Amino acid sequence: MTTDERGPGDRPALSRCVPIGRAEFASGFWGKRPLFTRASGLREDFSDLFSVEAVDELVASRALRTPFVRMAKEGSVLPASRFTGPGGFGAEVGDQVDSAKVLAEFAAGATLVLQGLHKTWPPIAEFTRRLTAELGHPAQVNAYVTPASSRGFDPHYDVHDVFVLQIAGEKHWRIHEPVHVDPLRDQPWSDHREAVAARARETPAIDETFRPGDALYLPRGWIHSAEALGGVSVHLTIGVAAYTRDDVVREAIARAADSADLRASLPLGFDASDPDAVAPVVTQTVEALIAALSDPSGRSAVAEAVAASLLRRQRSDSPPAPVRPLATIAVADELVPSTRVQARAGIRANVTVEVETVTVRLPAKTIALPIAARDAVERLLDGRHVAVGELPLDERSAVVVVRRLLREGVVVVAAAASESDFPDVDPADDAGVSPDGERSATADFGTATAT
Secondary structure: OOOOOOOOOOOOOHHHHOOOOHHHHHHHOOOOOOEEEOHHHOOOOOOOOOOHHHHHHHHHHOOOEOOOEEEEEOOEEOOHHHOEEOOOOOOOOOOEEOHHHHHHHHHOOOEEEEOOHHHHOHHHHHHHHHHHHHHOOOEEEEEEEEOOOOEOOOOEOOOOEEEEEEEEEEEEEEEEOOOOOOOOOOOOHHHHHHHHHHHHOOOOOEEEEEOOOOEEEEOOOOEEEEEEEEEEEEEEEEEEOOOOHHHHHHHHHHHHOOOHHHHOOOOOOOOOOOHHHHHHHHHHHHHHHHHHHHOHHHHHHHHHHHHHHHHHHHHHHOOOOOOOHHHHHHHHHOOOOOOEEEEOOOEEEEEEEOOOEEEEEOOOOEEEEEHHHHHHHHHHOOOOOEEHHHOOOOHHHHHHHHHHHHHOOOEEEOOOOOHHHOOOOOHHHOOEEOOOOOEEEEEEOOEEEOO
């Protein structure tokens, strides 16, 4: 390996991207307006996350396949055959990145896009898990590698929020106000192509040259384009697919189908071609929907259903950190009281307590343990690392419980760290009580929040 894969350590992710506190960012910028910050205004640069050397490592040595790589030139995406090919004997799949083809296209002015780096580059994977936990919305990361004086894409807007982190070189960005505020995922910029092009000819809201260490937050819908200057430019784009009130409406409406009034048939002879006939039906339906959602008992049921649905989406969109199967088995077989463990990063587990058992519920399985293990389970899921022998059980029982949770992928061996590496943990906030009486815990890099 030619690059340094050291991770971002214990540094909070959001505070590396913006120069202000979380509360100020949430109230003044999140989903509202851009925030551009020079490197001098941030705590540190992003050299631990990515680099020019990392680009070469991924292209030359990691056998990437589409869709983890694509290329574009002058606003158009190149056919995959222009930069991929078979991997040779023993790796005959035809869509592996071909480093020589990438070289040729890049030298001719094409932009290289390395997609899904939160899956392929460990430092970015760790950073993205932290950021996702802080934001409460799923994120993914692409790298855009642009040759000198080249632009990758025409002015456009994204249907997700982004953080832009300049890694190397310089890139001139022009950013304009939206023509379609807060676009949803099925409302791409191409639906407003002419308006976007016209807005891009106006005076930009932000007109800046980004240099290494600079950062930008850009809400969805803001129009942008960029051009590399004087050399190769590398930047990371962190796309945040924010959950929206439209998601809540869709889930609430789905739950409101329990209402008999909303399940009723439309009038006999209903003529959909007559707006005058449709109008009263719409009015009656909206009134029935409001009534269904306004009933106190119904509103509570809808809120629980919406929460459960969004939680399932969060679990699907932001899976836990990967585990190392062979290392885990080796540790589980040789577990001793001094072994330090912690909850698997990003794991979301509901813990239910019955007379005889404590049950750890995960999306795909449940794990039942004796009731005596309750306090130990809650301690293991609170996000802090702990020695097996420090759990509130006798040593033999503690080893049995931890071995089971290791093999089930609920806990992992703790990284070498001190308790001071987890400053955000508040034991009083380690777990919450959900509407159905279940205790729930979310563990992610030393933080614990109610889910």
